[in-house]
Amino acid sequence: MLVRFWGTRGSLPVAQKANVIQAKIADALVAAGGRTFADVSEADAFARANLDFATYGAYGGATSCVEIEGADGAFVVCDMGSGLREFGIDSFRRIAEGHPPVYHLFLSHLHWDHIMGFPFFGPAFNPAATIVIHSGHADAETALRRQQEEISFPVPFEWLKAKFQFVVHKPGETFDAAGLTVSMVAQYHSHDSYGYRFEKTGRAVVYSTDSEHKLHNMDAEVVFERFFGAADLVICDTMYSLGDTLSLKQDWGHSSNIVAVDLCHSARAKRLALFHHEPTYSDADIQRMHNETIRYEELVRADRSPLEVICAYDGLEVIV
Template structure:
């Protein structure tokens, strides 16, 4: 969701107030003020693109988790990198599930329209192709799926197995969500591990049954985890909605001895200030509950890059 005009006006007003009459000799000086002195929720935005995360190996095929609205921008950037770096136009997607916010970017993914591009769509759902074709039916979109020129293949993955895909070992786990969702664990040739786990509900009063999740997160260098709601929301009016809280994510990562947690899949109705407040509360909760090495907590935003 794009920022509302009133939201932009509020940010500009707060930034001007924070400047307190200061003048800037150049646009670069003003940008330095924004970058160095304004809090994130004032000077920037967490963004509104729906789920789309790249696992960037630096060379070779592209690896992407989910096809949310962020996929449009990624597609354009990937073509730039192909031209500049000589990377192949080969894309491996890993779908958490098939709800519209996680596949809506694919009709706007420019490489899918290019002859010579190769796209492999990996999913735990056997009906992934049906879902993608359905959203490009004439009633919903002007370009039919069959008009796409890329070489597109679908591959159904199974839990309990490990797959070698390019330079990655990949496994998946089924999660609690409508029509099921799947989390993915990626391990590269250096032994670095990143976990992508969104749209999964972990209930605070049933944590004794989460041993499989803890094992899946075990010693991960980075866990990108669904933290859509506050704990209060998950145990009250939004129970059984298929999403989790920042508190549960910290508990799972502590139990798994993960190194970093990225708060992800923010509640669309939260303002940047709300998300920033939850982020600070999460950091404080992690400090109060850790009994071993610290867990670094990061708050995901559009364009964020994390080196593992």
């Protein structure tokens, strides 16, 4: 399988302002220290070797949308955040190269940041496309139709040309979607949310976002330890610090970087992707959180195998 991140930001899309880009360029020039480069590729090689990601990169600002490649003849995508628009455009390119116009879209929940990309999802206008929307919510179709109503958007759902199918699943059931074995877990979040586990040929990817692990219900985390069990990649809501989730942001429905590490440690998962980044965080803030999470994993690892901690960004591809 290959996991491709189209949107990794939580709650609200964000964009870089000019002063942020200017600061990155200035930092790069200082790091170059007056060097000259024969061409762009030489400059690129220098920058990659000498600059951190927050300077020579960006975590991106599109909201939740993660593609999982590896299904049989279908696109598989988790959530329809603003990253879905760019995925939809890219899927047209791949369809032109022979990929079937079949989409399996999995919804963690129906909050705006997780469905806001749908009105801009080009394949919805393709009469040859089949779009299967999987959810744990019986009102998923209502949420998408309501978003298209005239008060919010000029294109009603009835104008869409693709063939739609809404499938509601129950937590605990295992089902097949285009050759992937999929299971679902209920999560604590306003109006509920659901995590998904995708398995194929002995590999497992878990998508668990917008999931708060409650202070007074730590016993319940055994469910997540099993759900994450030995997964090759766990994509986890790590929006806040633990201190934040237990004070000002308690009951906001989100988790912390260090609870994610502990769950993955208990589950013997192999790799954790930090995800659903706080929209007020700068690239430097997210990079600092990433470095701190790597350090925390080392501090509490004990005799376990190392858990690799990566930080998702828009455009990241991970081979599983």
